[in-house]
Amino acid sequence: MGSGQREQFDNPVIEWVDSRLPVFTLMQREYGVFPTPRNFNYFWNFGAIAMVMLILMIVTGIVLAMHYTADVEKSFSAVERIMREVNGGWLIRYMHMNGASFFFIAVYIHIFRGMYYGSYKKPRELLWILGVVIFLLMMATAFIGYVLPWGQMSLWGATVITNLFSAIPLVGDSIVTLLWGGFSVDNPTLTRFFALHYLLPFVIFAVVFLHVWALHVTGSNNPLGIDTKGPQDTLPFHPYYTMKDTFGILVFLIFFAIAVFYFPNALGHPDNYIPADPLVTPAHIVPEWYFLPFYAILRAITFDISIPFTEITIISAKLGGVIAMFGSIGLWFILPWLDSHPIRSARFRPLYRTFLLILLADFVFLGYVGSQSADATLFGIPLSLLGLIATAYYFIYFIAILPWLSRNEKGRDLPNSIHEAVLEKENKKMSPEAAE
Amino acid sequence: MIKRLIPVLAVLPLLLIMVVPQAEAAGDQKTAPHQHWHFSGPFGTYDRDALQRGYLVYRQVCSACHSMKRVAFRNLSDMGYNEAQIKAIASEYNVADGPDEEGEMFDRPARPSDYFPSPFPNKNAAKAANGGAYPPDLSLITKARHHGADYIYALLTGYEEPPEDKKLLAGQYYNPYMAGHVIAMAPPLSDGMVAYSDESPMTTEQYAKDVSEFLAWAAEPEMERRKQLGIQVLLFLAAFAAIMYGIKKKIWSDVH
Incomplete structure (x- = not known):
């Protein structure tokens, strides 16, 4: 970084600093003149939006930590004290609480954008993998953070999820004891979760740095999924995308503000306003909404896998569920190799596009299944069966459909260049709507 | 254009799921019907008169068993009471303080900075006095239940005769809005039991309405500032x- 040719600056102070530590050259190169495909649509705003949400979470989180106490006797009251007594505390807390949800909304859209336009394909495999790492770290951070207010869902959600690790053969019980710091979710669990919840966002920040670095090596993908071929295909990042991102961020923040100020508890569960009580189990334990599809996959596996005609169980239902849940995200790591089709963008792969949109609907449906109790039904069909079918499609999509399409889908003809495609579109309809 | 709409259609169920309240606990519970509240909507504020009446109902009825330990007397200024009135209200209560210079605990009249005193010294005492059922703290009750104030109103006015096949033990009452339909709280309100000083009707419905509004305030005292900001x-x-x-x-x- 910055070891190559330096830019020249007229301002002597900037020049003085830059000749010793070329931060201004770096900014200029990576965010000033950085050549960016000219045909982004608004889906490309969500990386910047996610970055804003991460910073917002860290800032509000640090303020909350100043007023919070990690102690099973005091945590619930500490949060209520923030809500009622600390100046602006309710605002900081509601921003943090809803910020987690909106961070996930942004990141889910960002991930889907990557899938739809084939952004994970060569040469961006590592960029994608770093993104999956960020997502996993986010899930860990969010799960741990939900425990800190020490409400009923905090305690019981933590109990259910940490218990999953006990399904791992041989070392499972030791892992759970280590997570708990004892033999149940209790004070040691809470204090270590608080410490980790403070640490992990900075780990996320570091991986985001690598993610952005990798992006700036390969350059961005674009809605056509074809490589840029020269300056006629690109625009300098500033002012074109700085201004477009700012607009997109503001629109996103409008939705965020509506949630924070008018529906601050709509995405949460009322039971978390009941102080945690180890003697009372809630009738229905559900995780936060952004975990629901994975929770549904976890619960879909309700059968043991045994050696036929024997009593020997190889994989218990519990372990099977855990493997399926972690496997469902684990598959994302090898997605660039599961889908080896040379065309990136779904625009030119109608079959891929159809199956991917079905996957999106499937994922949303899994979220619905995850939100319902285990014995619920839909149109008279047990949801557990529908959840199993939806889980099956999820895995078939990645393991079978993608490799099959890679070999057999012909795809449409690609345009010669971004520049040509943009011009053609402009000529077709001279309307501002074509602002993709 | 239609092609462009397809992804939008695919995302619609997501929005639906977000709008539909998540997973009801114990499915057999009757859903509380919507009431009109002064505080609903983006410009809604608490009705000061209703809050004061609701506070009266709380003091005379609910507070015999239910604590509200996160609310302080000074918070009553939100409901339109002035400083002198708050001091007068607080001084009607005794709170334990100390230790004094001799190391003794002592009782003194409450001050505006004190939190509402609880009716029982601890959870076990509360249970023992209520046939084994714990009357929950009411500071957060509208946030801690699906449908918030609607639920409280429905519960307080929803007591019914149990159906023939339902056997109730002593100290149990039938209420379809309660999870499992069985509640240990006797119907707490009846017509005319609290004397209002204004023109409001002294009916169970009005008491329930007012006390629900008061409980909504107790759970979200910041709501008016929040909506304004x-x-x-x-x-x-x-x-x-x-x-x-x-x-x-x-x-x-x-x-x-």
Whole structure:
């Protein structure tokens, strides 16, 4: 970084600093003149939006930590004290609480954008993998953070999820004891979760740095999924995308503000306003909404896998569920190799596009299944069966459909260049709507 | 155009799921019908008179068993009481303080800075006095139940004779809004039991309405400031977004 040719600056102070530590050259190169495909649509705003949400979470989180106490006797009251007594505390807390949800909304859209336009394909495999790492770290951070207010869902959600690790053969019980710091979710669990919840966002920040670095090596993908071929295909990042991102961020923040100020508890569960009580189990334990599809996959596996005609169980239902849940995200790591089709963008792969949109609907449906109790039904069909079918499609999509399409889908003809495609579109309809 | 709508259609169920309240606990419970509240909607505020009446109902009825330990007397200024009135209200209660210089605990009249005293010294005492059932603290009750104030109102007015096949033990009552339909709280309200000083009807329904509004305030005392600030923030964001849209269009005009 910055070891190559330096830019020249007229301002002597900037020049003085830059000749010793070329931060201004770096900014200029990576965010000033950085050549960016000219045909982004608004889906490309969500990386910047996610970055804003991460910073917002860290800032509000640090303020909350100043007023919070990690102690099973005091945590619930500490949060209520923030809500009622600390100046602006309710605002900081509601921003943090809803910020987690909106961070996930942004990141889910960002991930889907990557899938739809084939952004994970060569040469961006590592960029994608770093993104999956960020997502996993986010899930860990969010799960741990939900425990800190020490409400009923905090305690019981933590109990259910940490218990999953006990399904791992041989070392499972030791892992759970280590997570708990004892033999149940209790004070040691809470204090270590608080410490980790403070640490992990900075780990996320570091991986985001690598993610952005990798992006700036390969350059961005674009809605056509074809490589840029020269300056006629690109625009300098500033002012074109700085201004477009700012607009997109503001629109996103409008939705965020509506949630924070008018529906601050709509995405949460009322039971978390009941102080945690180890003697009372809630009738229905559900995780936060952004975990629901994975929770549904976890619960879909309700059968043991045994050696036929024997009593020997190889994989218990519990372990099977855990493997399926972690496997469902684990598959994302090898997605660039599961889908080896040379065309990136779904625009030119109608079959891929159809199956991917079905996957999106499937994922949303899994979220619905995850939100319902285990014995619920839909149109008279047990949801557990529908959840199993939806889980099956999820895995078939990645393991079978993608490799099959890679070999057999012909795809449409690609345009010669971004520049040509943009011009053609402009000529077709001279309307501002074509602002993709 | 239709092709462009397909992804939007695919996302619609997501929005639906977010709007539909998540997973009801114990499915057999009757859903509380919507009531009109003074505090509903983006401009809704608490009705000060209803809050004061609701507080009266709470003091004379609910507080015999239910604590409200997160609310302090000074918070009553939100309901339109002035400092002298709050001092007078607080001084009607005794709270334990100490230790004094001799190391003794002592009782003194409450001050505005004190929190509402609880009717029982601890959870076990509360259970013992209520046939084994714990009367929950009411500070957060509307946030801690699905449908909030609607639920409280429905519960307080929803007591019924049990159906023939339902056997109730002593100290149990039938209420379809309660999870499992069985509640250990006797119907707490009856017509005329609290004397209102204004013209409001002294009926069970009115008591329930007022006390639900009071409990909503106790759970979300910041609501009015929140909604007010929300309007300012949204106006700012909308204006800023509009300006940025103009700037973005102007800058991009040489590209398109």
